[in-house]
Amino acid sequence: MHIGVIGAGVVGVSSAYLLARSGHSVTLIDAEMAPGRGASAANAGQLSWAYGDAMASPALLRHLPAIAAHRDPAFRIRLRLDPDFLLWGLRFLANAPARRWWKNTSAILQLAKESRQEMAMLLAETDLAFDYRVAGKLHLYPDAPSLTAARPTVERKRQMGLDQRMLSRAEAEAVEPALRTYQGEIAGAVYTPDDALGDAAAFCRQLTDLMVRRSAVSTAFGRRVVGFEQHAGRLSAIRFADCEPLSVDAAVVTTGPLIRTLTSALPEARAIQSVAGYSLTVPWTQGAPRVSLTDVKRKLAFAAIGDRFRVAGLADIVAPGSGFAPDRFAILQETACAVLPDCFGQAEWALRWSGERPMTPASHPIIAPSRKIRGVYVNAGHGMLGWTLALGSARRLAEMLA
Numbered sequence: 001m002h003i004g005v006i007g008a009g010v011v012g013v014s015s016a017y018l019l020a021r022s023g024h025s026v027t028l029i030d031a032e033m034a035p036g037r038g039a040s041a042a043n044a045g046q047l048s049w050a051y052g053d054a055m056a057s058p059a060l061l062r063h064l065p066a067i068a069a070h071r072d073p074a075f076r077i078r079l080r081l082d083p084d085f086l087l088w089g090l091r092f093l094a095n096a097p098a099r100r101w102w103k104n105t106s107a108i109l110q111l112a113k114e115s116r117q118e119m120a121m122l123l124a125e126t127d128l129a130f131d132y133r134v135a136g137k138l139h140l141y142p143d144a145p146s147l148t149a150a151r152p153t154v155e156r157k158r159q160m161g162l163d164q165r166m167l168s169r170a171e172a173e174a175v176e177p178a179l180r181t182y183q184g185e186i187a188g189a190v191y192t193p194d195d196a197l198g199d200a201a202a203f204c205r206q207l208t209d210l211m212v213r214r215s216a217v218s219t220a221f222g223r224r225v226v227g228f229e230q231h232a233g234r235l236s237a238i239r240f241a242d243c244e245p246l247s248v249d250a251a252v253v254t255t256g257p258l259i260r261t262l263t264s265a266l267p268e269a270r271a272i273q274s275v276a277g278y279s280l281t282v283p284w285t286q287g288a289p290r291v292s293l294t295d296v297k298r299k300l301a302f303a304a305i306g307d308r309f310r311v312a313g314l315a316d317i318v319a320p321g322s323g324f325a326p327d328r329f330a331i332l333q334e335t336a337c338a339v340l341p342d343c344f345g346q347a348e349w350a351l352r353w354s355g356e357r358p359m360t361p362a363s364h365p366i367i368a369p370s371r372k373i374r375g376v377y378v379n380a381g382h383g384m385l386g387w388t389l390a391l392g393s394a395r396r397l398a399e400m401l402a
Contacts, residue, residue, distance in 0.1 A: 001025070003401070004238045004246055006225050007254035007380075008035035010387050011365075013204045014394035015252055015379055018118070020216035022398045027246060028208065028217050029238070031224040036204025039256050039386060042279045042353035044312035045303040046137065046292050047196040048388045049116045050162040052108030053153075054363035055275075055315070055383060056095035073331045074299035076316040084263075084270045085319075091271075091361035102156070104362045108385065109160060111364075115392030119196075122391065128206045131306035132198035137292040138172055139192075142185035146296060150190055165191045176291040184295055184339040197292055197303045200387045220246065225255075227265050228373055235375030252377045252397060253370075257320035257356045259380055268366050268378045274320045274356040275383060278332045279312035281305075282347035288340070298335050309343055311336040315384070324354045359383035367396050377401065 001024050005016045008030035016028045032038070067075045095104060123132065141147040147166070154164045172189035173179045179186065211217035229237040229245055237245035253259060253266060257274035288309050293302040300313040313332050316325070329352060337344045344350075360366060360381040370376040379397045382389050 001249035001401070002027070002247070004029055004248040004251045005254060006238070006251060007256070008032070008204060008208065008221070009038050009040040009254065009256065010036070010200050010204060010390040011379055011382060011393060012254035013207050014390040015254055015397055016217050017122075017207055017211060018391070018394040018398040019252070019401065020211055022402060024401070026217045027220055027248070028211075029220045029223055029225060029246075031222070033222045034205065035208045035221075036201035039355035039357050040200040040204055041355060042281060042310070042351060043200050043277075043355065043387055044279065044301040044384075045197045045199060045305045045310055045387070046301055047116075047119070047198060048137065048385065049112050049195055050109070050157055050164055050192045051137070051139070051195070051294075052105060052112045052385060052388065054095065054101050054104035054108060055359065056092050056104070056361065056363065057101045058096060058098050061093070061096040073335070074314055076314075076318075076328070078316070078318050078322075080319060085273060088271065088273045088361055095362045104364055106160075107364050108389070109157070109162070111389050111392045111396075112385070113392070114395055115389050118391035118395050126207075126210060128203065128210065130199045130202035130206055132196060134194060134196045135290065135292050135304070136175070136191065136193040137195040137294065138167075138176060138179075139190040139294045139296055140172070140182075140184065140186050141188055141190070142297040143187045147188040154190055163192065163194055165193075167191050176289050176293070178287060178289040181287075181342070182339055183341065184298065195292060197305060199305050225262070227262065228376060230373055233374055235373050250375045250377065250401065252379055254379045256358045256380075259358060260320050265373060266370055266376065266378065267372055268368070268370060271360050271366065272358045272381045274318050274322070275359045276314070276316040276318050276322060276325075276328075276354055276356050277312060277384065278314050278329050278354045279310055280329075280333055280336060280344065281308050281310040281351040281353070282344055283307065283349070284309040285343065288343045295339065298339070300332075300336060300339070302340070311344065318356070320356060322356070329354065357383050357386065365389060365393050367393050367400070369400070
């Protein structure tokens with residue numbers, strides 16, 4: 001088939017690759033002039049094979065009063081009188097109880113496992129260089145109660161075959177010596193030695209270039225999709241804002257929160273909301289952490305990506321297209337400087353970024369045919385785990401179209 005893949009972030013590029021590998025003719029489409037310029041541009045970089053925890057959880061439910069009162073700088077919810085938003089919020093709360101949380105988390109972890117397998121195959125088959133490495137990850141807990149509360153989940157994940165270890169602060173410092181000068185509270189850590197990281201934007205660029213060189217995929221960049229043409233209830237073409245339609249046999253929608261501009265033709269888009277995040281990237285300097293870190297109290301993720309060092313964080317449930325909020329970025333920068341002043345306080349240059357992650361109430365992506373138009377498929381809603389789940393969800397999509 002000739003398949004149009006709409007969206008050239010990590011999910012879209014991965015989908016194009018797996019579909020082309022299955023023998024389809026693929027056109028990769030994006031409103032930007034190059035791949036990887038949306039939520040994939042400067043994300044946390046962490047490939048969290050063992051940390052697919054759904055956002056709606058008992059812990060977050062208990063924390064909602066503090067979030068509503070603006071006492072937690074890591075979260076912000078902008079309430080609006082939008083029926084889709086209000087319904088999404090109710091469904092999000094319905095996914096927070098322990099049983100639903102673990103069901104969602106287990107499903108995400110299974111998808112992450114498939115993604116990890118596909119990543120291994122991709123690295124074996126290609127010579128892509130996107131600063132990929134198995135760095136390991138340390139989840140830092142501020143006090144004994146929070147560390148103790150993490151133990152049951154660690155045990156559950158170990159039963160699933162994931163390698164996770166409970167460490168004291170001294171043991172965590174032995175894994176990552178830079179923690180000896182970390183200014184945040186650390187009672188202990190959960191260590192996952194097999195978690196990896198990589199530059200998602202470079203992955204998008206390099207894999208797209210490889211597919212084009214192999215004549216496996218063509219590109220249509222700088223084109224904004226506005227809808228679909230149908231014949232007898234089946235997709236016949238993708239419509240653009242300012243050029244002729246593209247005739248296709250099928251279309252896969254992998255865009256971020258702006259997927260909601262297609263809600264009239266794609267009812268699945270109503271189940272997706274924007275969760276904005278921010279990152280700050282500076283040069284890696286001697287003595288900065290090399291192991292990926294997540295500060296549980298401050299909701300910060302740190303990653304050494306090649307010769308750069310990045311902090312990412314914040315989760316703002318906002319209207320799509322809200323854009324960069326300087327006050328929110330200032331909170332990220334201030335918090336990062338407080339715990340790692342030598343890394344972020346005196347940088348020669350810095351890259352400031354924000355992106356909107358498309359999230360479902362269950363944190364699990366939608367990978368399914370559209371209910372409205374035959375021939376249209378959805379692979380979207382990965383939230384903060386798009387980079388981790390991209391190849392696994394692309395594999396499921398390719399199997400679905402096969």
